[in-house]
Each structure stands twice: as C-alpha cells, then as structure tokens.
Amino acid sequence: MLTEFGLALKYVRARGNTLYYLADDGTEVGVFDAASGFGSLMFGHNNPEIVEHAKWLLDQQTPVHAQFSGYSFALNLAAELNTVIRRELQTEDKFFALFGNSGAEAVEISIKHAEMDRGARIAELKAEIDTHVEQARTAVANGARVSADAAAVVGGTDFDHLAAEVARRNAQTEARPPLFLALEGGFHGKLVSSVQLTHNNEFRAPFKALAAQARFIPRDRPELIAKVVEDERSTLLDVTVQDGVVDLVERDFPIFAAFLIEPIMGEAGIFPLSAQLAGALREACDTFGVPLIADEIQSGMGRSGTFLAGTQIGLKPDYIILAKALGGGVAKLGVVLVNEHRYRKDIELIHTSTYGRDGFSSRLALKVLQMLEADDGKAYQLAAERGAKAKAMMEAIKADYPDVVKEVRGVGLMLGFELHDQSDSSSPEIREAVEHEALAFVIGGHLLRKHQIRIFSTASNLETMRFEPSIHLSDEEIARVDAGFRDICQILRDQDASRFE
Template identity: 25%
Template sequence: METECVDETISNYEQFINPALVRLFRLMGLSTLEWTASGSVITDNSGKEYIDCLGGYGVFSLGHRHPAVIQAVKEQLELMPLSSKVFFSKPLSDAAAALARVTPGNLQYSFFVNSGAEAVEGALKLARIATGRKKIIAAKNSFHGKSMGALSATGRDLFRNPFLPLLQDFIHVPFGDISELRNVLDEKTAAVILEPLQGEGGIIVPPDDYLPAVRALCDQVGALFICDEVQTGFGRTGAMFAVDHYGVVPDIITTAKALGGGVMPIGAFTATAKVWEPYIESPFLHTSTFGGNPLATAAAVAAIKVVEEEGLVEQSSVKGEKLLGKLRFLAQAYPEVIREVRGKGLMIGIEFTKEGVGGFVMAKLIEQGILAAYTLNNPKVLRMEPPLIIQADQLEQVMAALTTSVAEAQSMIEDL
C-alpha cells in the first residue's frame, strides 16, 4: 500500500480520534495498518503477517473471517440487514433458542444487545427489578465495562474515579475471598456480579470452591448471582462457559465477544424464567434499536454451531493444557523474569516480575510477528487468548518467539 495512505490514516488518528493512541501505537512498534485477516493470522498493509495471540480480547475464538459465519451474514444481508422491530425475526428467535440450549442449567430467556457493557447494564437492571433490591456486590480488580452502570460494577479506581459519583449501592470485595463476601452479603442485596475468571484483572483463577460457595450464599439471602462470561464464554476456558468448570448455574449470564463469531458485534444477557418475570409483565422496560439485529443474530447462530461442530471447547482444553505446560516450563527457566503463569483453556496470563517487562516482551513479540497485549488492570500480566482454531505449528512459533523475548528481558534485567 502506498505510504501516503498510511500517513493519512495516522494523521487522521492524530487530528480526529486521539493523538495519545498514535504515540502508544508507535511506542509498541505498530506504525502500520491492519489490512486483511484469516484464521489466526492478521496481515498488515506491507504484507507482514502476525499470529494473533490477543484474539480481540476474546472476540476471535473462531479465528478471523470464519467461512461459516461469513456465509450466514452474507445470506442474511441479501434478505434484510436490519429489523423493522414490528414483525417476528427468525434470526433473533434462532439465536435465543441456541443460547437457551448451550447456557448452563435452566437459563432460558435472552435479550440481545451490541456489546458486553450493554449486556452488563441489562443484567444489573434486571437484577434490581426482579428482586426489588438495590445493593450490588462486585469484586475488586474486576472489569465489566465502562458505561455508567457497568463501570459502577468494575473494580478499578483508575477507570472509576474520573467519573464519580457513579451509581450508588455498589460494594466491592476481594475476588476469591468468600469470607469477605459473607460479611457484606445480606437480605438487601439484589445481586453478586462476578467474572468466573478475572480477565482484565490479570487472568485470575479463583479457588475451586469459591463460585459454588458464592452460589450457596446468594441462595441463603435471596440474592441473584450474575456471571459475566463476556470474555470467558463459548469455549475460551476449555468449557462452554467458565462456570461449567465449577458446576455452578447463575441466575443471569452475560455474553458478547465470541458470540458474534469474530464477524459481528453482539452481546446478550440470559436469565431464568423466574428472574425474567418483570420483563414478561412489561416487555418494553428494556429495549434496544440495534440489539438483536438480523445480521448479528445470524452470526451468533452460526458461531455457536461452529463451536459445537468443530469441537472448539475440547480444542481449547487440549491446546490450553499443552501451552500452559510449556509456559510454566519457561517460567521455571526464567524466574527473574516470570513470576507466575495461570489460566484455563486458551485464556492464559503470564505475570512478570516487573511492570516494565510486560511492555518490553510485548514489543519484542510484535517484532517477531506475534500479537499479544497486557491486561488493562495489571500491566505486569501479558495475556494469551489466541483463536481456539490456532494450529500446532503456530503455537510452536509463538513459544519460540516468547522464549527469545523472555531471554532478552532477562539480559535487560541483568544490565539494570
């Protein structure tokens, strides 16, 4: 591509989007344009290929441009791209039925939105109207989105403080500590909202007995349990949903990211029939102009079908176990660089010993054609969330690049 086009794009970012983003991208060695993508590979305007180990923060579980999802969207595009909102919609009904089938337990009714933050907003509203209570308990270090309600649940002051005061009656407790939750959970609590694994918090895996204990405490006081599976859903952790690892069924579950098959933006919140009763009595209490549109719901139906038919849950489990093993071996070899490796399936975090190391390793990986990024809440943690379809030879390339990058980080630390 002509240099003028690249220069024009970057200039437009500086003048019309955000000059700080330009400085950040350049610092990471990303003064290039994403141009095409297929499977687990993104190609820039110069033709350089990158193995995508970031996966759009969980969006590209099926890889880029999966042909089944592309075909479903193309077919719907020729029929009706957006809904009139006055007739029944077959893609919408099919997507809702598919979610009811694959989500845990007796979760049944779904409302479709355009993003994970919107799904959280809807879940919080539903919890309050279904219980008649206001108090919401969330976790410190959590991430649920940056709209006002979702941000009220998000547990990081860096994002919260500039927008105070947020919604009232939100309390944050340490993630994984059931005693702290027990101290604040009471009959005034509408819901507890948790990520089964904290994503932006640094890929934090709770103790095995934590989520079952949360479920039991909620039942004791009549509070609802909301599981935010926006990042963990649809096979990412080696189970269809992360709560499946723990045998837990929430009252409400939020989904997005991978639900669109890497092609369309879509989110949803899904709940039991009992919890959904207020919306059955008043179906227009919560609405969305573009939520549940035909293109997005057609993509969701196709995406769920691909996850099931291609065995992506099992692939995530097997590939993730192998990758975790290799990464932990690397951590043992470089203890001055890597503090810990943790995760489930293909949702993996590498925590470094020093904050600057994450950025250094990330830049070195990009030089070698590997895309990865650190988590928003913890810049010491580099996340690995490649497409679930990633091939064995591509994972070998990733490990080779990581080994080289970590070795260079070791030399940098020794020179300090």
C-alpha cells in the same frame, strides 16, 4: 503511545490467527494475533464459513430491522442458547434472553433487570407492611394497645403517630440507592453503570457520581461477603399484633441488587475462580437473596473448553452474560440470559435496543452456535487441547526462568503469562518503563517487531500477558510464542534493555 512503542500499525487484512500490515516497501507482513479481539475470535479472523454465511444472509435480504412484529430470529437464538445452557448447567429451568449490541451493554441490561427485580421485591415488602399497619389500626380500634417497646421507638403510644413514624422512617430507608457486589480485580465494562462494577479505580473513579456503587470482595475471602452485607444492612419497620398488643419488628431491606462475577477474571490477570469459591458465592447469594450474575463475555462461548467456563467449577448463576465470540468476530452482539425464576417480563417494555435483536446478528450467532456444537463439540475439544499444549509451553518457560516468570494461569485458550515485578531492576531503562506503566508496551513492541507476535497485557495487571488465540492455533504459532517469550525472559534476566527492539 502506540506510535511511541511501534504498535500503531495499520492492519490491512486478517485471516485465522494472522493480521497483515504493509511494510515500507509495500509488501505484506503477517503477525500472529495472540490477543484475538480480547477473546472474540474463537474461529479466527474472517473465518471462511462465518464470512460465507454472513454474505448469504445479506444476499437473502435478511430483515435486519423488524421491530414490533410477531417474529424475530432472536427467538431462534434464544431457544438454541437455552438448549446449550440447560445442558451445561444440568437444569430444566428456562432462561429468558435480553439482547444488546455488546458485552458492556449486556452488563448494563443485567444491572437494569436486577434493579427492576429489587424494586419489585421492595414493592412487595412495602405492600405487606401497609397491610399490617391497617390490620393493626383495626385492632387498636377494637381495644389493642401499643407496646411500651414500640412507644419507646416512635416516641408515644398514639397509633396514628406510630403509623406516621413507621412511614417516615421507611421512606428514608427506601430512598437509599442500590448497591452491587463484585470481586476485586473484576472487569465488567466501561459504560456508565458497568464501569462502577469494574474494580480498576482508574476506569471507575472519574464517573463515580453517575451510577450505583459496588462493594468489592477479595476473590480469596468469600467469608467477607457476610460482613459487607451486615455493614450495609438496612431495615424497614413492620407492625405486628399479638394478644392485643401492637409491636414493631424489623424487616431486612434489599439494599444489594446483584453480585457480578467472572468465572475466569480476565483483566485482573486471567484468574480462574475455584469450585470452592463458586459454591461459597452461590450459598451467599441464596442466603442474602441476591441474584448471582456470571459475566462470561470473555470466558464463554467455548474458550475455556466448555461452552461456559463456569461449568468446570460447578457455578450455578441466575443470569449469564455472553458477547464477544457470540457474533463470530463479525457481528456485534451481547445477550443476558435470566433464569425464569428471577425474570421480570416488564423489562421488555422499558428496555429496548435498536440493533439488540436484529436479524443479521441473530442468524449469524446461530451459525456460530452450530459450529461450536458440530461434531460432538469438537470446537470445545480443540480449545481444551490447543490450550493445554500452549500452557505446557509456558510452564516449561517458567521452569527455565523462575526468576523472571511468576506464574502461568488460565484454562483452555484463555491463558495468562505473568512476569515478576521489575520495579527493582538493575536496569534504569527497565525501572523507568515500570514507573511509567510502559514495560508491557516495550515488551509488546519487541515481540511485534522481532517475532511478529501481537500480544497485550491485561488491563489491571500489567505484568500479565494475555494469550487468547483461536481454536486454530498451530504448533508453529506455539513455537513462535515459545521463542518470543524466551527472548523476553532472557533480556529481563540479563537486565539488558538495549536488546529491546
């Protein structure tokens, strides 16, 4: 497909916001990379400071593998991440760090931890019920009786029968698999478990039988959370004794393990969540006892203008997932940060990852954090300022082409430029491209060949072009995108597919 649309270039060099390929005559051609590793390159391709540090680490013979030892450079990284996270969330709570190789693996780690936490809560609940059953057994031996209501539920007044029936019914409920909550349009990876939390059915459906399922909530309807939870509600039977009467009560069974959200929904089309929604999600999670997990894989590490995109909407998550830019565009690294009040330390014994805490990646990530925090957070300021200028450029195009441009969205250097649906185009070629979900490739190929711009649509919203360059975005690069986008808009306004190169 990439070959068909002229996108299958062999890039031979990369620096800053530019990728280079060799033309047929062997000369090097530079292309402005607006995709930026899907948000991985906060400091650009092969940033000299990061590359120099990586070389130094290798020259120092930094131990990459030192498992089962008393010290890991990941401890330093966890400490530095805590400093930044606690500042952003304005909390004194500590966060424990669990490391993996990628964002998708970090999501898998968070799923495993959340299920471990749910299992522990179920075990505590079962232990309480078992204690209550034995207390009731003793009370019956001393003359207590089974209530008529309880007898009607279990089919008899014999206590041994009641206890057996409670155990049988509870075992059936406990066998129910866990569920997760996520937002419609959300993207959390493509591994076995993480793909089930990704809303795009094309990615999810082929593997539906392999992992725990999710229930998806529209991002503009947080009031539906209560309905979804009620629809899936399960209970365990518990036993009480009061005034010599044994009765049954229902206890809510924790069927939902966690609620995963993106503060800026990337693959849905770059949709920032609102402060109102952030508050509603936190309230719902507190009400139903479900941990709130913020997937900041694409939006975090300063891309929005703050270290966490959730900071700008007052989001207070229990877990935070970081990856992509954490490794500086060089190392592959992901981390889950879990609030101390939710953390289950036994996870460290049963989840491991060979490269998850390696010395090279950890020390390189420390360098990235230092660069982000340097000069009173100048990198964050650049992300905000450069992003605001790029967004203003796109808004001006929208004002000139309201019939072509539907919306400009995003924060900082995570922007989306959405075109109106072209399925009713007067051009047969454009209609055919839309029908085959290929218009984004046509546009991408044209921008690449004519304007030397490398850009893609978002995965689940093909009308939205993603814009995620590094903080070193120049005025010249913004002007180039301005010209390229205006060219596309004029072609679509004229419905003249023959001008696509």
